[in-house]
Amino acid sequence: MAALGGRLEELAGAVSSAAASDEVGRRLDDLRQELSGSVAGSVDSLRGRLEELASSVSSAAAAEEVDRRLEGMRLELEGSVAASVAALGGRLEELAGAVSSAAAASEIERRLEELRRELVAAVDERVSTVRSEVAALGAVDHSGRLAGIDARLGDLDRRAAELESATAASIASATADVAVRLAAEIAEQADALRAAQAATDAAVGARLAAIAEDLRAEIEQAVSTTASRVTQLEDAAAAAPEPGVLESRLGRLEKAVAAAADTRAVDRRLARLEKGMDDQQRLVEAQSAAVERAVRKGLDRVAREIAGTGGAYLGATESFRKALETLGTALDPTGVAAETPAGAAEPKRKKGKKDKREKTARAASPATPALADEVAAPSASDTYVAFVPSGEGYGLIELQGAAPRPGDSAEIADLGTLTVTRIGRSPLPFDERPCVYFDRS
Structure with missing residues (x-):
């Protein structure tokens, strides 16, 4: 801007002589071209800085908002600069017409000084406005985003604590x-x-x-x-x-x-x-x-009931931990993708409440395997144990013959026709026979 002011002052000095009108016209053309190139370079530099700012945003939602606002700012700045260039061109055309008359030298000098001051003030004001808006936008977006992430993580921790306390109370x-x-x-x-x-x-x-x-x-x-x-x-x-x-x-x-x-x-x-x-x-x-x-x-x-309740609690805790890790990956403020290359070692996880809960579940049933979850093939034994519904719930009975397969139906005295849902090991100690689980059709 200082160089532009110097050129305008030279032009004003040249206008003071009526005999230098040709020199003034040539300098005005050079000034128009130089000013157009300078404004175009400023616009390109500002566009590059805006694109760098947009690429530095890590969140997808925040990036779209920043891109939209920065695109509007860029279009507004380009329109403003284009309007300034057009106004400057018109003023220079008026100045070139006025130079043809030696009597208008003082008027040309006054107009050039006003034009220089207006152009310098407009460009400086617009650049300062853009810089302050970009800085404020980056600070607000990042601070708001980090505050939202902290709030959601705190809510997840609170929900995890509530789930753990409710499960422990239910087991007790x-x-x-x-x-x-x-x-x-x-x-x-x-x-x-x-x-x-x-x-x-x-x-x-x-x-x-x-x-x-x-x-x-x-x-x-x-x-x-x-x-x-x-x-x-x-x-x-x-x-x-x-x-x-x-x-x-x-x-x-x-x-x-x-x-x-x-x-x-x-x-x-x-x-x-x-x-x-x-x-x-x-x-x-x-x-x-x-x-x-x-x-x-x-x-x-x-x-067995306590062991089954502990297993379900561990499964729910593991699912909740995976959900927490997935959400943390999606909300990673650094923008680094949480992808593990093939063959790479997984990052070490801190041992916390999950290990403690697993030790508690193992201590609650040190020698009781989850027999109901293991499916055993039908045995060729003459008898088998059946888990059947009764009037007051479910109970174990002994039945003669080979054990049926899942999906089969069987007629049982005093109970009617029942359907096999699954087959497991007998829950009785030292009993190698299969246990067939029946339910009503």
């Missing part, structure tokens, strides 16, 4: 409910066993008392009969005092009394009662063993 509630149900079942079985034991003891005591009363009555009857026989014998002996006959009859009476008072029959009956009590005790022990097996099966079922 389910475990507590199962423990309460098992405790209630065990207490109910124990009460039933105690009631059965008390009833058995009462029945045995009543039976023993009845037997003792019967024996006492029989002994009293035998003693009474013996006493009457002795009385009769004494009377007979008094009536017939033959010594040999009396002695023989007395001997037979003594043997009869000894046989009647013999306790061997009582011992035999007591032995039978003891045997009955032993049988009753074995029955109680068998019932206790059955209750223990039922409790163990319930504990195994609880372990």
